[in-house]
Amino acid sequence: xxxxxxxxxxxxxxxxxxxxxxxxxxxxxxxxxxxxxxxxxxxxxxxxxxxxxxxxxxxxxxxxxxxxxxxxxxxxxxxxxxxxxxxxxxxxxxxxxxxxxxxxxxxxxxxxxxxxxxxxxxxxxxxxxxxxxxxxxxxxxxxxxxxxxxxxxxxxxxxxxxxxxxxxxxxxxxxxxxxxxxxxxxxxxxxxxxxxxxxxxxxxxxxxxxxxxxxxxxxxxxxxxxxxxxxxxxxxxxxxxxxxxxxxxxxxxxxxxxxxxxxxxxxxxxxxxxxxxxxxxxxxxxxxxxxxxxxxxxxxxxxxxxxxxxxxxxxxxxxxxxxxxxxxxxxxxxxxxxxxxxxxxxxxxxxxxxxxxxxxxxxxxxxxxxxxxxxxxxxxxxxxxxxxxxxxxxxxxxxxxxxxxxxxxxxxxxxxxxxxxxxxxxxxxxxxxxxxxxxxxxxxxxxxxxxxxxxxxxxxxxxxxxxxxxxxxxxxxxxxx
Amino acid sequence: xxxxxxxxxxxxxxxxxxxxxxxxxxxxxxxxxxxxxxxxxxxxxxxxxxxxxxxxxxxxxxxxxxxxxxxxxxxxxxxxxxxxxxxxxxxxxxxxxxxxxxxxxxxxxxxxxxxxxxxxxxxxxxxxxxxxxxxxxxxxxxxxxxxxxxxxxxxxxxxxxxxxxxxxxxxxxxxxxxxxxxxxxxxxxxxxxxxxxxxxxxxxxxxxxxxxxxxxxxxxxxxxxxxxxxxxxxxxxxxxxxxxxxxxxxxxxxxxxxxxxxxxxxxxxxxxxxxxxxxxxxxxxxxxxxxxxxxxxxxxxxxxxxxxxxxxxxxxxxxxxxxxxxxxxxxxxxxxxxxxxxxxxxxxxxxxxxxxxxxxxxxxxxxxxxxxxxxxxxxxxxxxxxxxxxxxxxxxxxxxxxxxxxxxxxxxxxxxxxxxxxxxxxxxxxxxxxxxxxxxxxxxxxxxxxxxxxxxxxxxxxxxxxxxxxxxxxxxxxxxxxxxxxxxxxxxxxxxxxxxxxxxxx
Ligand SMILES: [Zn+2]
Numbered sequence: 001x002x003x004x005x006x007x008x009x010x011x012x013x014x015x016x017x018x019x020x021x022x023x024x025x026x027x028x029x030x031x032x033x034x035x036x037x038x039x040x041x042x043x044x045x046x047x048x049x050x051x052x053x054x055x056x057x058x059x060x061x062x063x064x065x066x067x068x069x070x071x072x073x074x075x076x077x078x079x080x081x082x083x084x085x086x087x088x089x090x091x092x093x094x095x096x097x098x099x100x101x102x103x104x105x106x107x108x109x110x111x112x113x114x115x116x117x118x119x120x121x122x123x124x125x126x127x128x129x130x131x132x133x134x135x136x137x138x139x140x141x142x143x144x145x146x147x148x149x150x151x152x153x154x155x156x157x158x159x160x161x162x163x164x165x166x167x168x169x170x171x172x173x174x175x176x177x178x179x180x181x182x183x184x185x186x187x188x189x190x191x192x193x194x195x196x197x198x199x200x201x202x203x204x205x206x207x208x209x210x211x212x213x214x215x216x217x218x219x220x221x222x223x224x225x226x227x228x229x230x231x232x233x234x235x236x237x238x239x240x241x242x243x244x245x246x247x248x249x250x251x252x253x254x255x256x257x258x259x260x261x262x263x264x265x266x267x268x269x270x271x272x273x274x275x276x277x278x279x280x281x282x283x284x285x286x287x288x289x290x291x292x293x294x295x296x297x298x299x300x301x302x303x304x305x306x307x308x309x310x311x312x313x314x315x316x317x318x319x320x321x322x323x324x325x326x327x328x329x330x331x332x333x334x335x336x337x338x339x340x341x342x343x344x345x346x347x348x349x350x351x352x353x354x355x356x357x358x359x360x361x362x363x364x365x366x367x368x369x370x371x372x373x374x375x376x377x378x379x380x381x382x383x384x385x386x387x388x389x390x391x392x393x394x395x396x397x398x399x400x401x402x403x404x405x406x407x408x409x410x411x412x413x414x415x416x417x418x419x420x421x422x423x424x425x426x427x428x429x430x431x432x433x434x435x436x437x438x439x440x441x442x443x444x445x446x447x448x449x450x451x452x453x454x455x456x457x458x459x460x461x462x463x464x465x466x467x468x469x470x471x472x473x474x475x476x477x478x479x480x481x
Numbered sequence: 482x483x484x485x486x487x488x489x490x491x492x493x494x495x496x497x498x499x500x501x502x503x504x505x506x507x508x509x510x511x512x513x514x515x516x517x518x519x520x521x522x523x524x525x526x527x528x529x530x531x532x533x534x535x536x537x538x539x540x541x542x543x544x545x546x547x548x549x550x551x552x553x554x555x556x557x558x559x560x561x562x563x564x565x566x567x568x569x570x571x572x573x574x575x576x577x578x579x580x581x582x583x584x585x586x587x588x589x590x591x592x593x594x595x596x597x598x599x600x601x602x603x604x605x606x607x608x609x610x611x612x613x614x615x616x617x618x619x620x621x622x623x624x625x626x627x628x629x630x631x632x633x634x635x636x637x638x639x640x641x642x643x644x645x646x647x648x649x650x651x652x653x654x655x656x657x658x659x660x661x662x663x664x665x666x667x668x669x670x671x672x673x674x675x676x677x678x679x680x681x682x683x684x685x686x687x688x689x690x691x692x693x694x695x696x697x698x699x700x701x702x703x704x705x706x707x708x709x710x711x712x713x714x715x716x717x718x719x720x721x722x723x724x725x726x727x728x729x730x731x732x733x734x735x736x737x738x739x740x741x742x743x744x745x746x747x748x749x750x751x752x753x754x755x756x757x758x759x760x761x762x763x764x765x766x767x768x769x770x771x772x773x774x775x776x777x778x779x780x781x782x783x784x785x786x787x788x789x790x791x792x793x794x795x796x797x798x799x800x801x802x803x804x805x806x807x808x809x810x811x812x813x814x815x816x817x818x819x820x821x822x823x824x825x826x827x828x829x830x831x832x833x834x835x836x837x838x839x840x841x842x843x844x845x846x847x848x849x850x851x852x853x854x855x856x857x858x859x860x861x862x863x864x865x866x867x868x869x870x871x872x873x874x875x876x877x878x879x880x881x882x883x884x885x886x887x888x889x890x891x892x893x894x895x896x897x898x899x900x901x902x903x904x905x906x907x908x909x910x911x912x913x914x915x916x917x918x919x920x921x922x923x924x925x926x927x928x929x930x931x932x933x934x935x936x937x938x939x940x941x942x943x944x945x946x947x948x949x950x951x952x953x954x955x956x957x958x959x960x961x962x963x964x965x966x967x968x969x970x971x972x973x974x975x976x977x978x979x980x981x982x983x984x985x986x987x
Contacts, residue, residue, distance in 0.1 A: 039591075039592065039593060042822060043817040043822070044591065044592075044823070045573070045579070045581065045586065045589075045591070045694040045695070045817070046572075046573050046591065046595060046690075046691065046692040046693050046694050046695070047691075047692075048690060048691050048726060048727050048728065048729075049728065050725065050726065050727075050728045051728060078813050080812075080813050080816060080862075082816065082819060082839055084819075084821045084835070087817060087822060088816065088817050089813065089815075089816020089817050089819060090813050090816060139835075141821070267863050267864045269812070269813070269859065269862035269863055269864075269867070270862075271809060271810075271813070271862055271867075271871060274697075274698035274699035274729075274810060275690075275695075275698050275728065275729060276728050276729070277728060277729055
């Protein structure tokens with residue numbers, strides 16, 4: 001029997017608060033090193049943590065969105081270890097009594113719905129950043145990130161393949177974004193993932209697991225898990241034993257490397273954080289946050305499908321980012337334009353996304369232009385723009401300097417109207433037929449596929465602006481005469 | 482020994498907190514004269530007491546002159562306007578160096594005032610300097626100060642107690658009207674007892690710890706050292722109350738305890754419990770101390786108190802539990818002293834490893850007792866031992882807490898000795914840490930239970946004439962009742978004698 005991967009993800013998500021979890025320093029990304037620090041997040045003697053209420057609310061929202069139980073009384077613990085970017089010498093986290101427990105997240109995959117259960121979600125503070133290669137004098141430490149509020153979402157080992165894991169993580173990110181808990185930006189580190197991977201034969205106990213750290217893109221998650229499953233299979237197939245290890249993903253060389261073994265694992269000497277009282281979350285607050293939960297991406301996709309027939313794949317892409325999904329709904333409005341929804345969804349996730357990826361435009365710029373893009377899509381669907389005209393409009397608009405909406409309007413005006421009128425088409429059609437009398441003869445001799453050649457010739461001469469059907473009709477008329 | 486023996490000519494600094502505040506408010510003395518006199522007494526005593534690690538002459542005189550100017554301008558004065566006070570070196574005073582008695586922090590100056598210091602300043606107090614202490618408040622004799630011990634004003638060959646030994650010695654010698662200490666296992670009350678002053682530790686959570694160097698956070702509490710209970714109440718009232726910078730500070734309002742103590746009341750109807758474990762069945766309790774405590778109990782009964790025996794069956798495990806909890810927390814609290822961001826950093830050859838930076842910086846910066854406690858605490862929390870030591874200690878702590886809760890249901894306060902012995906000769910226990918730990922036997926339980934506790938001088942020891950401390954432990958957040966009882970005892974006891982500058986026994 002084949003080996004099967006067993007995967008559980010541990011996801012660190014930065015909460016969307018203005019200030020850090022235990023002090024008033026801002027959490028904005030990209031400030032000068034150590035600009036966002038104070039005695040608390042520098043770990044000065046005598047400085048004490050004061051819990052950010054907004055961080056607690058966001059963590060509760062995450063728990064509710066993932067069907068967790070919210071503990072009315074949870075607790076903070078100290079996780080002790082020495083590292084230069086850990087100013088106090090301990091991280092304040094929740095180990096024995098986390099804020100959220102249980103819960104699950106279902107994702108649709110090719111093989112059906114996969115349920116990834118959630119063991120718990122806890123609140124904690126982030127560490128700073130050690131920069132090892134910026135100065136010949138030694139390692140530099142930037143503590144701007146120290147004390148940034150995080151939740152760690154600890155998944156059960158319910159996933160069975162790298163693709164499952166990516167789908168689960170993608171859905172988790174969409175939920176965290178829809179609920180405003182986390183911006184989900186993996187490049188800036190606001191969403192980070194570790195994967196616990198083991199292999200087993202179906203129905204046999206799970207094998208020894210390795211934890212892979214430092215997975216900061218979906219690609220890294222997919223590749224690292226796939227490689228690790230292969231590596232463990234190879235070890236076992238060669239008669240070896242998988243060792244419990246923490247491994248690091250080396251994306252450049254596509255491999256995982258051992259970081260430390262079980263024997264070298266830190267003894268974190270956890271104990272309750274005496275500077276913070278137990279965290280009480282009133283049932284009233286939980287009820288209030290539950291009532292205020294926004295529509296989650298799965299429900300939104302289902303609604304789009306039922307009401308508008310939007311295909312699942314396009315809906316998934318659009319609902320990845322709630323700002324985009326909102327802009328999409330706003331552009332469609334409630335009126336008759338909703339008929340166009342399915343086509344528009346495919347258009348936005350197809351041609352528009354392709355053009356966007358080739359350009360330097362921002363998501364916000366594209367989101368703001370969605371109403372004009374809807375107009376473009378409508379014209380195209382209704383045949384008022386040919387494929388060629390559409391491609392020209394998109395290329396010209398995305399390449400322009402002004403806002404995308406304005407550029408689209410300009411490009412639409414420039415491209416003009418499709419030529420459908422037989423009278424207007426006739427001179428071109430007649431000229432082409434005259435130039436290719438031999439081909440016309442072949443057609444008339446019964447070689448009808450030649451018609452395509454004529455349509456292409458006419459369209460080229462019209463700069464792509466001819467209505468293909470009208471052109472074809474007129475050609476047939478003339479040839480059949 | 483008489484009050485008069487203390488007074489340098491025209492030196493009002495030997496007045497207490499309340500008396501000084503009144504005299505300045507009434508215009509009877511100028512704040513700058515009070516400050517100058519306090520500084521002059523520091524000059525006279527400091528050479529052999531070594532009570533201070535830093536004296537802020539300029540700052541003190543400037544603050545006092547501001548009080549005088551405010552008074553001349555008719556501006557309202559704070560309740561402690563012009564009162565010279567000292568601050569234990571565990572507590573941050575912006576602009577004054579802070580060492581916590583350790584070489585590890587030598588040269589570090591905190592950027593901000595601790596909340597308690599900011600509140601003293603707001604009340605008009607004049608901050609005269611930072612008092613000596615055992616390193617990171619770990620010690621019962623002040624001999625663990627990296628800068629040399631404070632000495633007992635009653636007998637310079639003896640210890641001042643610890644860890645707030647500098648504050649107790651300074652207070653006893655009249656170097657300022659009083660001051661702030663910190664009490665983790667008796668560090669305010671025990672030196673107060675040994676130096677013959679009042680040491681008051683409020684309920685855990687009553688006074689902000691923001692800006693106070695952490696030793697064992699769940700036990701640490703800022704307290705006061707003064708020459709009277711009324712003075713303790715005055716300082717306490719100024720510093721107590723919730724603080725947004727300390728999440729563990731309690732929101733309950735603070736009664737004005739100072740106003741409550743204007744006249745001595747009798748103790749009719751007050752039920753005082755004497756834990757048999759602290760007196761009748763106490764091991765190692767000095768006979769002279771026992772005698773003075775029993776006399777004090779008689780005095781309390783004469784004033785109308787219902788003095789009865791109670792039992793706290795689990796307090797005999799208190800010392801063991803205390804030394805596991807406090808060392809465990811200390812091992813974490815002291816991890817920030819790693820030579821990376823502030824404090825002592827070892828000079829290492831280029832290319833030295835990170836581990837050697839940590840090991841050498843900490844090896845050089847910490848003294849032996851601090852290292853001993855870090856090792857003990859690290860061990861108590863480590864995998865495989867956590868349940869047997871740290872967790873078990875927390876369970877004992879809960880039992881001790883419950884013992885006190887039970888006893889304080891039927892009693893208004895508990896009373897007994899503060900320290901089993903009087904001040905001992907310097908060096909007597911220096912090489913016997915366990916004997917030293919046992920000096921805290923009567924004080925640690927109040928910290929384990931988080932309760933307010935106060936040491937007030939009883940009559941001097943019958944043989945040595947050294948001070949003996951009587952300890953009261955009260956109900957959580959009822960500091961007012963505790964202070965009333967102690968105040969009544971103090972009135973019944975009569976005036977205490979204070980050590981004179983000339984009273985040296987060498
Ligand atoms: Zn900060």
